[in-house]
Amino acid sequence: MSRKKNPKSKGAPAPATSALPASNGPRPAHPGTAFPGLQAPHNGPPQPSRTLLGGGGDFYDVAFKVMLVGDSGVGKTCLLVRFKDGAFLAGTFISTVGIDFRNKVLDVDGMKVKLQIWDTAGQERFRSVTHAYYRDAHALLLLYDVTNKASFDNIQAWLTEIQEYAQHNVVLMLLGNKVDSTQERVVKREDGEKLAKEYGLPFMETSAKTGLNVDLAFTAIAKELKQRSMKAPSEPRFQLHDYVKREVRGASCCRS
Numbered sequence: 001m002s003r004k005k006n007p008k009s010k011g012a013p014a015p016a017t018s019a020l021p022a023s024n025g026p027r028p029a030h031p032g033t034a035f036p037g038l039q040a041p042h043n044g045p046p047q048p049s050r051t052l053l054g055g056g057g058d059f060y061d062v063a064f065k066v067m068l069v070g071d072s073g074v075g076k077t078c079l080l081v082r083f084k085d086g087a088f089l090a091g092t093f094i095s096t097v098g099i100d101f102r103n104k105v106l107d108v109d110g111m112k113v114k115l116q117i118w119d120t121a122g123q124e125r126f127r128s129v130t131h132a133y134y135r136d137a138h139a140l141l142l143l144y145d146v147t148n149k150a151s152f153d154n155i156q157a158w159l160t161e162i163q164e165y166a167q168h169n170v171v172l173m174l175l176g177n178k179v180d181s182t183q184e185r186v187v188k189r190e191d192g193e194k195l196a197k198e199y200g201l202p203f204m205e206t207s208a209k210t211g212l213n214v215d216l217a218f219t220a221i222a223k224e225l226k227q228r229s230m231k232a233p234s235e236p237r238f239q240l241h242d243y244v245k246r247e248v249r250g251a252s253c254c255r256s
């Protein structure tokens with residue numbers, strides 16, 4: 001992934017031209033066009049089609065683009081790495097440059113759902129790069145860091161940005177990350193819940209370090225997107241809020 005040492009401790013900003021997808025997936029000609037399985041442009045309802053992606057043998061029925069957004073350092077890259085590889089990136093914080101993505105195919109109730117997950121740079125100087133990608137996102141995971149009050153206070157600004165640049169029907173979820181850091185916590189779970197309720201968002205606390213609720217966050221998004229993509233769903237409508245409330249684990253719990 002395109003990662004760069006935190007500029008707070010090092011030199012000049014990298015040029016925005018480094019904001020290209022990495023070679024770990026298909027390289028789109030334009031943002032949001034890397035969906036061979038999608039029949040509709042941008043974020044219109046994707047039509048199922050069994051597709052073989054690249055040489056990796058990744059069959060899928062339907063594909064969606066999910067974006068991770070939030071302040072620099074909240075743990076977007078770590079969350080993605082935890083979900084994709086089941087590992088935690090400990091040690092020196094290496095800030096993402098521009099934008100990057102990883103693919104993961106999930107089995108959602110018998111259907112192969114491919115998530116193309118875009119990991120954005122939280123740093124202000126890459127904001128214009130990120131703006132260009134919002135338009136094609138089917139879902140957004142908006143993160144703050146429970147040990148960083150400013151990242152929580154900035155959620156409102158992120159929501160304004162999302163309102164301006166994302167599709168009006170984008171699936172949005174609020175995540176309070178780093179709940180393993182109990183000593184350093186400054187944002188209470190209730191505060192996150194209150195904010196989420198105010199904006200009508202599903203909410204959960206996560207830890208990229210322990211894996212708490214990480215799979216759940218992506219699975220919930222995949223279920224919602226899959227349901228939306230089906231013209232005449234045979235099963236009862238998936239209720240994202242109810243599902244999250246039912247499945248979410250507390251920070252004191254050890255399950256992921």
Ligand SMILES: Nc1nc2c(ncn2[C@@H]2O[C@H](COP(=O)(O)OP(=O)(O)OP(=O)(O)O)[C@@H](O)[C@H]2O)c(=O)[nH]1
Nearest residue numbers: 072073074075076077078095096122178207208209
């Ligand atoms: N304790 C703890 N540390 C975490 C967690 N997630 C991320 N970190 C640490 O927080 C720092 C920032 O994580 P990143 O994932 O690189 O943050 P980011 O949001 O991608 O930051 P930008 O790329 O600059 O936008 C790193 O030092 C991680 O090790 C977590 O769940 N728990």
Ligand SMILES: [Mg+2]
Nearest residue numbers: 076077095096
């Ligand atoms: Mg990052």
